[in-house]
Amino acid sequence: MAPASNSILSPQGEVITSMNHAHQIHAHIVKNGGTQCNTLPLTKLLSFTPLSSCGDIRCTNLIFTSMNSPTTYLCNAIIRGYAGSTTPEKSILLFCALRELGVKPDHFTYTFLLKACSSLRATAEGKQIHGLVCKAGLVCDCYVQNSLIHMYCRGSELSAARQVFAKMPERDVVSWTSMMSGYVANDRSLDALLLLKQMEADGLVPNEATVLAALRACADLGALSVGRKLHDFIRRKGFDSNARVVTALIDMYAKCGRIDLASEVFDGSPRVDVFSWTAMISGLAIHGLCESSLECFARMQSLEIQPDEMTLTAVLAACRNAGWVSEGMKLFESMEASYGVIPTIQHYGCIVDLLARAGQLEEAEKLIEAMPMEADAVLWRTLVWGCRLHGDIARGERLVKQKLLAHETDDSGNYVLLCNLYASAKKWQEKARVRKLMKARKIEKPPGTSMIEVNGTIHEFLAGDSEHPEAGKIYAKWDDIAERLRLEGHHPKISEVMLDIEDEGKVLSLHHHSEKLAIAFGLIKTNPDERILIVKNLRSCEDCHSSMKLISKIYRREIIIRDRIRFHHFKNGSCSCKDFW
Template identity: 40%
Template sequence: MVVARVVESEVVRILDSCCSTLNHAKQVHGHIYRNNLHQCSYVITKLLRLLTTLPHLPLNSYPLLLFAQVHAPNNPFLWTALIRAYALRGPLPEALRLYSSMRQRRVSPVSFTFSALFSASAAAKDAALGAQLHAQTLLLGGFVSDLYVNNTIIHMYVKCGVLHSARKVFDEMPQRDVVSWTGLIVAYARRGHMEAARDLFDGLLVKDMVAWTAMVTGYAQNAMPENALEVFRGMVDAGVEIDEVTLVGVISACAQLGASGYAKWVRDIAESVGFGGGSSVLVGSALIDMYSKCGNVEEAYDVFKGMKERNVFSYSSMIVGFAIHGLARGAIKLFYDMLETEVKPNHVTFVGVFTACSHAGLVDQGQKLFATMEECYGVAPTGEHYACMADLLGRAGHLEKALRLVETMPMEPNGAVWGALLGASHIHGNPDVAEIASRRLFELEPDNIGNYLLLANTYASAGRWDGVSRVRKLMREKNLKKNPGCSWVEAKNGTIHEFVAGDVKHPEINEIKKELNDLFERLKGIGYQPNLCSVPYGINDEEKMLLLMAHSEKLALAFGLLSTDAGSTIKIMKNLRICEDCHIVMCGASKVTGRKIVVRDNTRFHHFLNGACSCSNFW
């Protein structure tokens, strides 16, 4: 009885210190008073579970852990709770040490024990550890046909990216449930094998919300937004419930489509199932991203302002949104607003801020933040941040500085870093730096046609024709073909029309051509001259003119003018970077027609209004 009283007072003392932080602690507290100490193991198990959710309490200082080991050394649930606490909270080796002590004392593990260890290996993405534990599970024998344990193992292999092992467990387990199937579906989806994922999904007789969502998300993550929406519609038709996670997948698919019609559609659905941007951080952040990618940064900001709770995703998405729309000041202001809250910036936040600086030429501001990001905000610069800085410096014309940064950076420069340098060399017409960058890029990305074209164009602008023909020869040898330029425009009724360069297939192509010619006449009236550098060299000026006229974004513009109301905004999306000449034409068109034109190219948005672009011709 003495022991009992000591333990009780200990429990109460510690629980008192937890009570202010967690309601759950109060429940446990009450539980102890209502039931006496004969339920002590259970109480401790509950406490350990509580502990794992209170990161400010150090596990080692908790006297109950010691008590558990001394007074209930053979209770597997207690051991498991301990292991679980360390597995989820760390340090992981301590969890493993406890597991081997447990085995030495001949306490039999329960499925729970393995679930804790497997989820810890999954979280650490430690495939070797996971496989080792898997082998031990097999040796114990009793768990070979345990559905729950097998599902946890599948999940572990999926998280560690070991598809074949996940498949093997799946194939060999005696029964499978929807959890096992979903695990495997995700495994294939993560590898980009959506056909395999689809086959599994189609063969699944009982599909629940999680399984459906895995398919929606899988398609969204593999850049197949139409398929994602198709599955989502199937899910709605089947009357399956929808939650935040489902919505995030669908919203992400709509963001990829970039069409306002879909944006409105999915937002209404989110509101109607009770997960509007205001109530769910997850959905709210996804909506911010979607609206920015649909060209509607004002709406994105409205969602942001309407959110009850904001986390690092909400802030980062909004900062990136401002950045790709050229609203550098907005991005930077929001970053400083964020520092006033308890939300801490992460590596993506900084990518957003640097992108904003880069697109606005704010070199000093970007450099200062880059220099202090680690000591002031605890975010160590990665290769991605160096790529941003190379872009920031290079774009602003400081090519030598950019090159020096790349050559002295503490990690191996990746393709993005050299690509930024090559892009800057192209903008500023520096074939020497372009050569250095492309030499590395051709090794890192031998099939990326864009790099060859940039180098060739840089040579051409500098009149270095020997260089041009060398690059062309290289491209021929590698059998690299140009990606056709392709643009999409939204018609009045929300339908999307696609145009490729030189297109003649559109049913209204004659009207479009006529509209475009009319536009050119009016543009010439305000001094427009075609920019013949925007088309390949080696052909005569008349041919160049024809090619220039047939650029996909110009066709899309003409169709947009024809198919939307006067006064409404024309929204165009393009798969490649917008060309110089088209940029000039868009500026002029916004002046002579009085229309607002928004063009999303492969990197950012251009807002054309009254003859000027939001990018200030700096992109």
């Protein structure tokens, strides 16, 4: 007499521990006719093979196709397995086939399908599933609604995600965290922090995932005071035992200009992994503490912690920021042999930038041409920037026209680069022609923005901004600053201005750059002994850089500016970058 199916695997019996074990159990089930009914062992198998870390989705498919009339529960098991696999689209195709067979989905089915859509960023399919959710009467199901929010955020449809969020009758911490994470991932970190305030006002307590999203938002914005409050909360809740939280704290403090506090977190935490080491190495590098960055890397190696590709990117960035060509090339050339890491385009980007800044433009161009992958626009722009820096206008002009404008005719960055090249060579007519071409094609330079945190509130300024409630005081303060700069012998670098206007207008345009408005506001609103931190979205221009050096001397203030590339610490008339950026 054949043994009962549940004697093979029961809730109290043996537990599947490997795929070999699963194959043995499946063979026994087939031998005893167990695939003809929805046995408990079969259910257990379908739960293990797609979801376990040692499972196999192909085996799951073989088991599933051998079954007659599978239940919704078993269908969900394989849909879930495909949704979390490298081929999530199969979960959607399977769902369509199962609907034809009359299998009825439940709320779990939709959460797994929406996870697949999120992985694929398949918003169109996600919207169709959203329609089925509404027809199924699941608009009040918190799990399904949270999955919808996540799917829309992953597809960068924040308005749709916010509509789902706003209509939810009840929201849990996952709802708030999903919406916050979506804002952060789509460059709307200020909205994320506003949502955090609303969440706390509603009486919900953030969990570790919420804290991670909030710390990323603080890092993006330079919101130090909010970040420090979060750190206090993390200590009270004991979240600082989580290595991911430790890494996020290190990153937040480093990007908020407090590399000293980042070091304190790193040195004081017993739970640091490769990601924490990478955050610390990267933080030191962007602050220009490149020797300390390489020393940190050496410590990491002495503890036999294997670096990953992000770690090596951070080390190469340190070499780039310091101008250490030989050290950078040595690491780059030994990456695969020493660490098993094949160079990616990010690693090539660091080396191209390093060579270009050092004036080795021919070597940088040859390296790009010899890359095993196609170079992107960022790499070519990096090299063109080096051409401008070292006066090789002919090479820069050729590269812009052949490598950039030939492929990306509508990208304003390419035209701006060409204008800057001509301006540095004082080729005003050529620059004017590029400006006319931009105007004819309706291509506009993206506005420079700068943010400053004062008393826990983030203030954002655009170039020429007059929308701020205290705009009158800010411009009056800048006029005072500009006069003091003039008395110190500062001459505005009008070649930085792309507009076809008189020199007086160009000076006015320079005076109204976003970081200058932010520094004027900071000088008005902060105490004389406070450091001023400004976060901007673009690389610092030469005029702003030289102005900040003098302002730090005139007003005896420490000014920290984080631009798109690195930090600049201005103090007593000098900058930590040593004018190398």
